[in-house]
Amino acid sequence: MPDDALLSLQLDHVKELQTRYESALADHGFDSLLIASGAAPYRYGDDQAWHFQGYGPFLHWTGLTGREHCWLWIRAGQKPVLWLYQPVDFWHANRPLPEEPWQTFIEVRRSQSPEAPLLNDPARLAVIGDPALLGAAVGERNPDGLLRTLDETRVRKTAYEIDCLAHANTLALAGHGAARDAFVAGESEFGISLAYQRATGQREADAPYHSIIGLNDHAGTLHYQYYDTQPPGHSRSLLIDAGVRFRGYCSDVTRTTAGPGESHFAAVIHGLERLQLRLCDMVAPGVDYIDIHRKAHQGIAALLSATGLVTGLEDQDIVERGITRAFFPHGIGHFLGVQVHDVAGKPTPAPEDAPFLRLTRTLEPGMVVTIEPGLYFIPSLLEPVLAGESERYLNRELLNLLRGCGGIRIEDNVVVTETGGRNLTRTP
Structure with missing residues (x-):
């Protein structure tokens, strides 16, 4: 009640x-x-x-x-x-x-x-x-x-809407914790989905969107839509993108977990989470959301260098050569409300360097946005880079090691306040 x-x-x-x-x-x-x-x-x-x-x-x-x-x-x-x-x-x-x-x-x-x-x-x-x-x-x-x-009228949320979104995040976090525990216990994608539903008390049909639950290489399909009923022989990674509806309002939360013995992958997750939190801290009135997206690419470039996935290039060169887009092909996020991809986000078209960006506005108090950088090992995106002139800068050995982990996405929901941003996912 x-x-x-x-x-x-x-x-x-x-x-x-x-x-x-x-x-x-x-x-x-x-x-x-x-x-x-x-x-x-x-x-x-x-x-x-x-x-x-x-x-x-x-x-x-x-x-x-x-x-x-x-x-x-x-x-x-x-x-x-x-x-x-x-x-x-x-x-x-x-x-x-x-x-x-x-x-x-x-x-x-x-x-x-x-x-x-x-x-x-x-x-x-x-x-x-x-x-x-x-x-x-x-x-x-x-x-x-x-x-x-x-x-x-839906762009700037009322206090009621923000409270509903915060509660939807609280419920989703309980589900994400249960999903992580199920993954550690060796459950299948289907079993992880059941654990999430049980913890949130929500049928998947009533969720704001079909949960994305990908183990291993399935985590590299951005909107992976199937659930294997049998666990893989070795669970290397879990990516779960799942939310909850509360009184009509949606949460949209993504977490990635490395399996036992995946120290390299865990290090990349840690680096991406540090970047994601810095991007969340950028949310404030007057900030152009496209700038957050571009800052994400700069951060991805730095992470690729720090982890040794890309060597011999300056970070800006990694961005300009399009290498970061092969690892991070989607936009940094979108509006959130009674729809997961809430309306009125694109009064102007997405820029050429961010064709899939769903939000092109300057942030104002009351707006609620997602911040969701990713770093994936998607063969269809990496193969053209590996076949081109930038091939010599990519660490094939490390890529081959991580390819079976699929990818990483970390997503929080952030409300723009009068003075900055409030992360509804970290402090719901």
Whole structure:
């Protein structure tokens, strides 16, 4: 049961959203807004649906994940109205709605119909949600300008949102500890996944994303999606990227662990973690997030030199030759909120030297970002370097030794404060 302080913050949160949304509606010439929670689509040629979590703006207001066919009506100067879909049904259960203070601000009505409600005097109405599920709802559907403005309302988190994100980190850390213990005990990827779910008390289907759990060379596939049910003959490494949803809000945490006897790999992990903490310390108002990404590449270059993976080059030359991108091919992170890769992160395109970067903004108080440098031994990325003019600078013997460990990623969630940053993962 959430504590009174969190529930009070949630009431403040929805009041703040009312102000932000009223301003957005006025700026775009609308009088009211109807938000559809959405519903899970059915699999093609099947009578089973995909698992459902919810549409971002609906979660931003309510935190009610998994609630299909619900509708939220926002009007200037009036209480929002939430239609909660609760059909009389002997096939499925209706999840009860606990009484909480936010319901004094939002009027809750029950509905047995999945269709959009009939609205009294909606005036100029906008309707947003999955176009396939808006049905016969009247109003202008998904107006681009309004949607962009509403995305901006999610960029700077309220105190309630930050508390939810912090708690989601606390829960995830318990899972990561259990996963590490399972790895040390010799469990398979599947067994490690079960240990994580048991410790977090969360089904994987309800997690913010499919957990990445890779042993040995599987850790070198950035979004590795399978779980071997049998442990490898020798477990050399574990990379687990897994989070938790709490009241709709996501944590996104990655840890890497070296197996017994992997002293070289453990040393590289230690070096990357020191770099990762320095990058987290860069988070502050006024900092260009792209600069953090570029600083990560400089740090990766220094680490490649310090560990002997690359020799005979200055750190800046390692970056300029593109060698660091072969070891660290992704962006340094992204926004975090009710979506793992939260919205409005790229008002400008990613720069040419960081094509996969998901966030290109200058940091401001209230933003929550991930910081996740990596160092991987991916054959398809390293082979072109080893076949090119930079080949003589790479230590093939050490690369061959570490290749079977797959790679390293370390990821924390950091909120931008008025004076710097607060690492929600290290001090949730």
